[in-house]
Amino acid sequence: MGKNLRFIFLGIQTVITLLLSIAIIHAMVSSLQLQQGIWSTAQSHLLPSLIHLWVTVIAALLLCFFYRANIGAEALVLPLLLLTISLGNVKILPAYQTLTQIFIIRARTISVIYHFSLLFSSFLFLASGIFQQTINPTKLWQYSFFGAASALMLSILVPVSVNSPSYLWEAKVTNSLFLGICVLINVLAVATFLIAMFEEHFSRQNFSRCLAFILMIIGNAMVTISQNTLYNFLGLLLYVAGTSTLILVTRTYHIWT
Structure with missing residues (x-):
């Protein structure tokens, strides 16, 4: 991936992060004017997304400026992957609209963007595992284009219950088949990195890098899919551990320029 495209x-990711952060902070302030029960519910939905957004953009900043584009398949995938992960936090817009009564985007549009982000990021995590041994940029971009097109088509076609009470706080996957596809792709991605650990005989560099991606995959899924506060914060811990490990291992092994 060329430096211009990474920038x-x-x-784009920085703009998304700033806009969603402003929406989250505005919603938090608006919730203070409401009853205590609504305020605590609002914080449990909004705060994990705010942390998730900033952890992702900080990781993107470090990796964009210091990660060599020709080292590892993930160096080609990560800028697009982190952008897609950030985009998934549009899931908090229903809460923003509920708390502020300011309607920016239709519920159906929010749902399509959220589902697309969830599925496409799963595809990209899997790509990071599949292409880590043999880097073929042409095939990687063909795979990414196919993944993006498939994710968009399925996101538009999947039935969603936007009128459910839980959807007033946060976009969610209400179709079990779509959820099963996302979970399956993430499980395959984790399995791919586990296999890579064995193939490299648990070498320190490879083990750390694979572990980082496994933690990111599991953590991101817990934050993005679940509306349970406990799962969200556990997912955040795993996601932060994964991104931190990835950044540290790149620095340790002089991948940064």
Whole structure:
């Protein structure tokens, strides 16, 4: 991936992070004017997304400026992957609209963006595992294009119950088949990295890198899919551990330029 394209992805991700952060903070302030029960419910939905957004954009900043584009398949995938992960936090817009009574995007549109982000990020995690041994940029981008097109098509077609009470706080996957597909792809991605650990005989560098991706996959899924506060914060811990490990291992083994 060329440096210019990485900067474009980073710029888009930064704009998304700032806009969603403003929406989250505005919603938090608005919730203070309401009854205590609504305030605590609002914080449990909004705070994990705010942390998730900033952890992701900080990781993107470090990796965009210091990660060599020709080292590892993940160096080609990560800028787009982190952008897609950030985009998934549009899931908090229903809460923003509920608390502020300011309607920015239709519920159906929010749902399509959220489902697309969830499925496409799963595809990209799997790509990071599949292409880590043999890097073929042409095949990688063909796979990414196919993944993006498939994710968009399924996100548009999947039935969603936007009128459910829980959807007033946070976009969610209400179709069990779609959820099963996302979970399956993430499980395959984790399995791919586990296999890579064995193939490299648990070498320190490879083990740390694979562990980082496994933690990111599991943590991101827990934060993005679940509306349970406990799962969200456990997922955040795993996600932060994964991104931190990835950044540290790149620095330790002089992958950064």
